[in-house]
Every structure is written in structure tokens, then in C-alpha cells.
Amino acid sequence: MTTQSTESLPLSGKVFAVTGGARGIGAAVCSVLNARGAIAVAFDIDPAAAAGREAIACDVTDETSVKAAFAALHETHGRLDGVVSNAGIMVEKPLAETTMEDFDRVIAINLRGVFLTAKSALPYFRKGMPDAEKPRIVNVASELGHLGRPEYAAYCASKGGVITLTRALARELAPDILVNTLAPGPTDTDMLRAEKNYDSWVKDGEGIPLGRVATAEEVALAAAFLCGPDSRFMTGTIIDVNGGAAMY
Numbered sequence: 001m002t003t004q005s006t007e008s009l010p011l012s013g014k015v016f017a018v019t020g021g022a023r024g025i026g027a028a029v030c031s032v033l034n035a036r037g038a039i040a041v042a043f044d045i046d047p048a049a050a051a052g053r054e055a056i057a058c059d060v061t062d063e064t065s066v067k068a069a070f071a072a073l074h075e076t077h078g079r080l081d082g083v084v085s086n087a088g089i090m091v092e093k094p095l096a097e098t099t100m101e102d103f104d105r106v107i108a109i110n111l112r113g114v115f116l117t118a119k120s121a122l123p124y125f126r127k128g129m130p131d132a133e134k135p136r137i138v139n140v141a142s143e144l145g146h147l148g149r150p151e152y153a154a155y156c157a158s159k160g161g162v163i164t165l166t167r168a169l170a171r172e173l174a175p176d177i178l179v180n181t182l183a184p185g186p187t188d189t190d191m192l193r194a195e196k197n198y199d200s201w202v203k204d205g206e207g208i209p210l211g212r213v214a215t216a217e218e219v220a221l222a223a224a225f226l227c228g229p230d231s232r233f234m235t236g237t238i239i240d241v242n243g244g245a246a247m248y
């Protein structure tokens with residue numbers, strides 16, 4: 001059996017920050033980026049959950065915290081090639097029961113956090129790079145950012161915001177930085193396990209033409225594509241990883 005040297009891997013030598021990278025989809029993104037030769041650093045409010053992987057404590061709602069995390073990453077690794085803005089929470093409640101604290105918390109993590117992460121990464125990105133080497137911002141939205149769903153008003157609003165924020169940044173930061181959205185459907189993580197519909201999605205793949213929910217790794221593979229040289233001519237796009245549950 002031949003082993004591939006890390007120098008020949010598509011992301012060798014590159015450095016990425018992955019918010020919410022300690023668990024779930026973010027942890028899978030770190031693993032796939034690592035497997036392609038990159039250093040992936042989890043920026044997470046609970047870095048201990050990253051268990052043995054490289055992680056920096058970071059609350060994506062807090063400007064001081066996010067700036068400090070990028071400064072620490074740059075101090076250690078001396079470069080930044082991209083960010084995967086993945087940290088998110090979900091609140092499942094009818095409108096009448098959703099408190100303003102619920103709404104503000106969801107928007108703060110899922111939308112303000114994506115804005116703040118992009119803004120704080122910007123000073124570290126190199127300009128004028130060849131197409132395949134351009135810095136990447138990959139923002140994790142959700143199919144619910146297109147569809148809407150009863151009892152997910154704050155979550156859907158936050159994810160719709162991420163999709164439009166991505167388009168605005170893609171236009172503003174072109175041609176130096178490529179900015180794209182990943183919009184997963186139901187994915188088997190702690191977040192999905194907390195939802196009321198978990199059993200019907202997981203047992204029956206309800207409403208999903210491919211008949212099941214995604215694994216975190218399947219979502220991570222799309223994130224790695226958006227971080228890598230093969231997506232060099234894509235910006236402002238949405239990749240829907242949802243088994244066909246929503247088609248546009």
C-alpha cells in the first residue's frame with residue numbers, strides 16, 4: 001500500500017478556523033480538513049469538547065473573544081486561509097412561547113456570530129492570491145433559511161440572514177476572497193437529536209428523497225470542497241446538502 005505525503009494533499013499547509021468546531025458538523029469539518037492536509041482550529045465556547053484536537057475558547061457573539069481567538073491562531077500558525085462559520089444553536093418553540101431572550105440569543109450566535117467572524121478574519125487574509133489559493137469564508141446556514149418551518153421562527157430568520165449576508169460579502173470581498181453558504185438539511189448531531197421530529201426524520205427519512213438524514217461527515221465534505229482549490233470560481237453560491245429535501 002502506498003501512503004500519500006501530506007505535501008501532495010489539496011489543502012496541505014493551509015490553516016482554517018472552524019467556529020463551533022468542537023462537536024457535530026464543525027468537528028467533522030475539522031477532521032475532513034485535517035485529512036486533506038490542513039490545520040483546522042476549532043473556535044468553540046466549549047473547547048474541552050474538542051478532546052485532543054486543536055481548539056481555542058471563543059464565544060462568537062463577543063467581539064473581544066472572536067478577535068482574541070484569531071490573534072491567538074495567527075500567533076501560533078502565522079497564516080489564515082479560511083474560516084468555516086458553523087457555530088449555531090436551535091430554539092424550537094411556537095411564536096407565542098418564544099421569549100425575546102430566545103430570539104436575541106439565536107440571532108446573536110447564528111447571525112451576528114457569522115458577521116463578526118468574517119469581520120475579524122479579514123485583517124489576516126492575504127490579497128491578490130492566485131484563484132485556487134484565495135481565502136475562503138464558508139458560512140453554515142440551513143435548508144430552513146430557504147423554507148421556513150413552524151416553531152422555528154428565530155432559527156429560520158437567522159439562517160435566511162446568513163444566506164443574504166453571504167451574498168453581500170461575496171460581492172463586497174470579490175475578487176480577493178470567496179464567500180459561500182452551505183445549507184444542510186437534517187444532520188445527525190446533538191442539535192438534531194434535541195428536536196421533536198428527530199425520530200420521524202431518522203427512522204423514516206421523512207420528506208427526504210434520499211430516505212435518510214445526513215451524517216456530519218457528508219456535510220463536512222461539501223465544506224471542504226468550498227475551502228479547496230476545486231471551488232475556485234464559486235462565490236455567493238449556496239450548496240444544499242439535504243438529500244433532495246428542498247430543491248431550488
Ligand SMILES: NC(=O)c1ccc[n+]([C@@H]2O[C@H](COP(=O)([O-])OP(=O)(O)OC[C@H]3O[C@@H](n4cnc5c(N)ncnc54)[C@H](O)[C@@H]3O)[C@@H](O)[C@H]2O)c1
Binds near residue numbers: 021022060
Ligand atoms: N444538525 C442539523 O440538523 C443541522 C441542519 C442544518 C444546519 N445546521 C447548522 O449546522 C451548524 C452546526 O450544527 P450542529 O448540528 O453540529 O450543532 P451541535 O449543537 O452539534 O454543535 C454546535 C457547536 O457550536 C458550539 N457553540 C454554540 N454556541 C457557541 C458560541 N456562542 N460560540 C462558539 N461556539 C458555540 C457548541 O459548543 C458546539 O460545539 C449550526 O449552525 C446549525 O444551525 C445543523
